Amino acid sequence: MSDVENPVWQSLSEIHQDYAIVYDGIKFYKPEYCPFGGASDIHNATKGISKYCSLTDDFFVVGSKPLASSLYQINQELVCNQMHLSNSIDINIQEEITELVSDSQKQELFDLVNLVQPGYYRKKTAKLGTYFGIYKSGKLVAATGERMKTKNFTEISAVVTHPDYTGNGYAKQLLKQTADHILAQDKIAYLHVYEGNTGAIKLYEKLGFTTKRKMSFWNLKSTPEVLL
Numbered sequence: 614m615s616d617v618e619n620p621v622w623q624s625l626s627e628i629h630q631d632y633a634i635v636y637d638g639i640k641f642y643k644p645e646y647c648p649f650g651g652a653s654d655i656h657n658a659t660k661g662i663s664k665y666c667s668l669t670d671d672f673f674v675v676g677s678k679p680l681a682s683s684l685y686q687i688n689q690e691l692v693c694n695q696m697h698l699s700n701s702i703d704i705n706i707q708e709e710i711t712e713l714v715s716d717s718q719k720q721e722l723f724d725l726v727n728l729v730q731p732g733y734y735r736k737k738t739a740k741l742g743t744y745f746g747i748y749k750s751g752k753l754v755a756a757t758g759e760r761m762k763t764k765n766f767t768e769i770s771a772v773v774t775h776p777d778y779t780g781n782g783y784a785k786q787l788l789k790q791t792a793d794h795i796l797a798q799d800k801i802a803y804l805h806v807y808e809g810n811t812g813a814i815k816l817y818e819k820l821g822f823t824t825k826r827k828m829s830f831w832n833l834k835s836t837p838e839v840l841l
Contacts, residue, residue: 617695617766617803618826621651621675628762629741634668636661644669646737647760651675666835671732674831684836691830693805694814696822697766701796702789703821707782710790713744713756721753722746722771729773742767745790747783755783757791767795769804772813788820805830 617623625633625640634641638657641650648669652658655677662674663684679687713722719739725746726734742759755778760770769791774783795802805828806813814824 616825617763617768619651619653619676620695620761620763620766620768620828621649622653623651623763624761624768625651627764632741634665636664639674641665641672643737644672645735646741647735648672648733649675649761652677652679655679662833666833670835672833674833675828678829679831679833685833686836688832688834691832692808693828693830694808694824695826695828696804696806696814696817697825698792698796698802698820698822700821701793702785704785704789706786706789708747708786710745710747710787713739713746713753713758718746718753719744722756722758725753725756725775726771726773728775730771734771738771743791743794744771745787745794747787749778754778755787757784757787759791759795766801766803767798769795769802772804785816785820 622640625642632642632646634643637660638654639650639652639661650665650672652674659680659682662679663682665672666685713719722739722744723734723736742762744756744758746753746756755774757772758770759767761768769788772784772788792802806817
């Protein structure tokens, strides 16, 4: 199988071509789907990054560090572990898990993810893959799903639990459900987790994930004159 050294570029060159905005040297997701871009040649990507600034004022370039420009500022670098899973997670699913397909369910998903992990999930992110959730008393309290996709790999994303419902093992069960959905397609599941989130990394390792590489997420913000 191929690898995912450049996950955004590869996803937008393969399964997610329909969601791509293509510039010289770099491809971005349409901002209503995902605020990510990936470069094939970061040295030729500055003009494309600057054009994307007119579409959204806060986004990420994943991989190589963008070159400096007066049209955007590099806000911060988030270094993540890219972790892969090749085999089914060895736990039992005890909760009722719901595939989130209706408009109301997708709105609940949007609200929950942005409560727990604001800044990464957009109005149409749910269209990128399959998402699953756990409900309690009619309320969505935990969710997980798919985001970037290549022919051989699918990224697990939005691993979230409402703060009032943590500690019940919901995330582990949703991870198994999502990973099994990916593995059934003869793909490898992978995810990105901030390298400082040692608790999550230890959990993923217990579930069978292994760290493949470090991946930098460069948060960029448009300078004020771009938005005028």
